[in-house]
Amino acid sequence: MLDVKEKSGMDPGWWPRSPTDVLPTRRRAFALILVLSNLSAYAVFVALAPRSASGNMHPLALVLAGAKVSDLVLSGQWWRLVSSVFLHADPVHLLVNCLGMYLLARMADGVFGWVRVLVIYVASGAAGAMASVFWSPEPSVGASGAIYGLLGAIAVYAVAQRRRIPRKMQRVLAIGTVIWVGISVIYTTQATRIDSAAHLGGALAGVLIAISIRGSLPGAGRPAPPASKAFKAAAVLCGLAVAVSAGMSVRGLLLDFDLRIPAWSQVHLDGVNLPVPASWKRGRLSGTCKLDETKSVDEILANGSACFRDAYGSVLLVGRAKDLASGMVLDPALTLRAGLRAPLSTRKGDVTRRFMMLDREWAVLFLCYTIMADKYDRMLSAMFDGVVFNPGGDRSRSR
Numbered sequence: 001m002l003d004v005k006e007k008s009g010m011d012p013g014w015w016p017r018s019p020t021d022v023l024p025t026r027r028r029a030f031a032l033i034l035v036l037s038n039l040s041a042y043a044v045f046v047a048l049a050p051r052s053a054s055g056n057m058h059p060l061a062l063v064l065a066g067a068k069v070s071d072l073v074l075s076g077q078w079w080r081l082v083s084s085v086f087l088h089a090d091p092v093h094l095l096v097n098c099l100g101m102y103l104l105a106r107m108a109d110g111v112f113g114w115v116r117v118l119v120i121y122v123a124s125g126a127a128g129a130m131a132s133v134f135w136s137p138e139p140s141v142g143a144s145g146a147i148y149g150l151l152g153a154i155a156v157y158a159v160a161q162r163r164r165i166p167r168k169m170q171r172v173l174a175i176g177t178v179i180w181v182g183i184s185v186i187y188t189t190q191a192t193r194i195d196s197a198a199h200l201g202g203a204l205a206g207v208l209i210a211i212s213i214r215g216s217l218p219g220a221g222r223p224a225p226p227a228s229k230a231f232k233a234a235a236v237l238c239g240l241a242v243a244v245s246a247g248m249s250v251r252g253l254l255l256d257f258d259l260r261i262p263a264w265s266q267v268h269l270d271g272v273n274l275p276v277p278a279s280w281k282r283g284r285l286s287g288t289c290k291l292d293e294t295k296s297v298d299e300i301l302a303n304g305s306a307c308f309r310d311a312y313g314s315v316l317l318v319g320r321a322k323d324l325a326s327g328m329v330l331d332p333a334l335t336l337r338a339g340l341r342a343p344l345s346t347r348k349g350d351v352t353r354r355f356m357m358l359d360r361e362w363a364v365l366f367l368c369y370t371i372m373a374d375k376y377d378r379m380l381s382a383m384f385d386g387v388v389f390n391p392g393g394d395r396s397r398s399r
Contacts, residue, residue: 028106028109029109030105030109030114030118031101031102031103031105031109032102034101034102034105035101035102035105037086038097038098038101039094039098041086042087042091044249044250044253045061045062045065045087048250048253048254049064049065049253050064050255050371052349052350053349053370058369058371059369060312060313060369060371060372061253062087062089062141063312063313064252064253064255065083065087065252065253066079066080066083066084066087066245066248066249066252067080067083067084067087067139067141068080068081068084068129068132068133068141069137069139070133070134070136070137070138070311071137071281071310071311072311073129073130074133075260075279075311077248079241079248080129080245081125081126081129081130082122082125082126082129082242082244082245083245084125084141085122085125085142085146086143086242086245086246086249087141087142087249088141088142088143097142097143097144097147100147101143101146101150104150104151104154105150107150108120108154111154112153112157112210112213113226113227115227115231115232116209116213116227116231117150118235118238118239119209119231119235119238120149120150120153120205120209120210121146121149121150122146122238122241122242123149123209123234123238124145124146124148124149124150124152124153124202124203124206125145125146125149125202126145126241127145127149127201127202127204127205128144128145128148128197128198128199128200128201128202128205129145129201131198131200131201132195132197132201135195135196135197135198136195136197140195142198144195144198145195145198145199145202148198148199148200148202148203148206149203149206150206152202152203152204152206152207152210153206153207153209155207155210156206156207157210255371255375257375258375259312259375259376259378261378261379261382262277262278262279262379264277264278264383265277265278267297267306268298269318269358269362270361270362272358272359272362274358274362274364275382275383276308276316276318276383277308277310277316277379277383279310280309280310280316281293281308281310282295282300282306282307282308283300283306283307283308283309284300284303284304284306284307285306285307285319286304289307289308289309289315290307291309301318301319304319304323305317305319305320305323306318306319312368312369313369314367314368314369315366315367315368316364316365316366317364317365318362318364319363320361320362321357321360321361321362321363324365349370350369350370350371351367351368351369351370352370352373353365353366353367356384366380
């Protein structure tokens, strides 16, 4: 057995007894608070999440609860950068993250103190979510970015104290890091739902925060000094951000919000100028809405029907009446004769469909989740308010 005090000149009282206890880990309270906050967030999510017609959790639930959705974040919903850190897709995802969070938060608390750990955790999680915003438009949730931030901060501390750590333990740290990174890379390449950008963004944020305070890091085995006033203020801001995000998350699950009236772009249909939301992604209708931002709406309409999709999973279909009306319960001939001037709605399971004739040739079909149908009323009214309907055959013109 190596005598640490005799061989290295260090006090063995602080040195860990095993390779898994490289850093001080006696402080558990804050780590438990982090775990309990994530468990509580998942419990609230499951209790309040809207259900589909089949009784299962609605596919839109995570988006309503505050998942990272690039379009929504860029439209001003900054709170999703924080709320997404405390949301998880399923129990396995939650438990795996809670395990890593508990182990790393215990280490980090012993080194940095809980005030700094709070800032590292929330800031790294938000930074990881922001990196994901520019990496992928798809919704994502999870504390992985925050966990990687803790790992990055601990790595900075280990490097800063490398001269006081025996070579044997340095090898253990190096091998463990290589194994950890290797497993992460392999798992990331094999799993299609892993958000690599969030991991890298969170790790980088943790490293940068730890570097910024490296001058105040304690010596190996010594307790962390009190946080500066700046860090205490940052911790208060992080706490407020978490509280605001939690409130917005609950509000979303209760459907207690309104969709903004968006900016419009014009779609020209041989005389009918139809306003559509400018922020919606365009594509072509081929069984489903296949997004294709490389082609203009005119190019898409020349070969079929165009579609537009928003961040909440709603789809606006624009095309020729004979194509769009074929799958509808409505009778296209009756619709033409009656001179339809207002949306008609039909419901099939979880989806509400609104069908409208613009003239004898062009039609619009809007599909959204039933639970969101009333949220789109103002938007649809604004969309069709500038269109003069004339199903008799003459081309309609916008006001």
